[in-house]
Amino acid sequence: MSHRADEVRKRIAKRKREKGLSETHETSKPTSLFLSDEERYGVYSPPTYEGGPNKGNGGHPLFRxxxxxxxxxxxxxxxxxxxxxxxxxxxxxxxxxxxxxxxxxEEFQFAAVSSWYRDQFGEPLALFEPNAKNNKDSEDATQSVQFAVPANGKVLETFEDNGQGIMVETDRPSVEAMNEGIIIEAGEKPDTGLTIVLQHADGTKSWYGNLDKIDVALYDFVEKGKALGKTKLSENQKGTYYFAIKKGDDFIDPIQVIQFE
Incomplete structure (x- = not known):
């Protein structure tokens, strides 16, 4: 009889132990729910978009x-x-x-856009004038001044002879911009050699050809009177350069707007 009583007590004690372990396990469960993978396993898994950020969204979130x-x-x-x-x-x-x-x-009117921007906001576009420091007052004061002479000299070939521009003999080492504008071409041309084409705010273009060297880059903003390139000087320290003005689809006689001699 005592043996049976001992067996019953052992069973009761075993059940209590099992019940205690079960309660401890249930209590620790909620805590583990708040642990990240790094805390539980000590491993960091970086995010990947190989299968899409939302599993099948189609790839990188910036690419649709x-x-x-x-x-x-x-x-x-x-x-x-x-x-x-x-x-x-x-x-x-x-x-x-x-x-x-x-x-x-037709070329984009860079010079017109640049001029409009300065009129509206008072500061030049960084794309056109990264180093410009002139204020609006000095700009307005120069607008009424006549065009600058690219390089003083003697006209050897007139507009009537050439049909598009003129050839000028000069002892000046460089040619200058007749007015401010944007460089839209700078390189070799079949008829005028090393040539610079400058686009102005009013839509006109001035051509400076037969140069020995170019001192500006494509899409540079240049002010009136700025040196654009070097002339080809001979032994007598004289050279010739080509100059033309184009308005729309037609060339006009440069002598009508600029005095070279």
């Missing part, structure tokens, strides 16, 4: 596949429509052809 595909298709449609317009000789498409041709062939 549907937007990219739309841009590609839209570009293809534009190219296709343009090709159809230029292949079709119907009068209906003539205005469209002219507009597309003009937008592709």
């Amino acid at each position: 596949t549907e937007v990219f595909i739309f841009k590609v298709l839209f570009s293809a449609v534009i190219v296709l429509v343009t090709a159809i317009v230029f292949k079709n000789s119907a009068p209906l498409f003539q205005d469209v052809k002219s507009a597309i041709t003009y937008s592709l062939e």
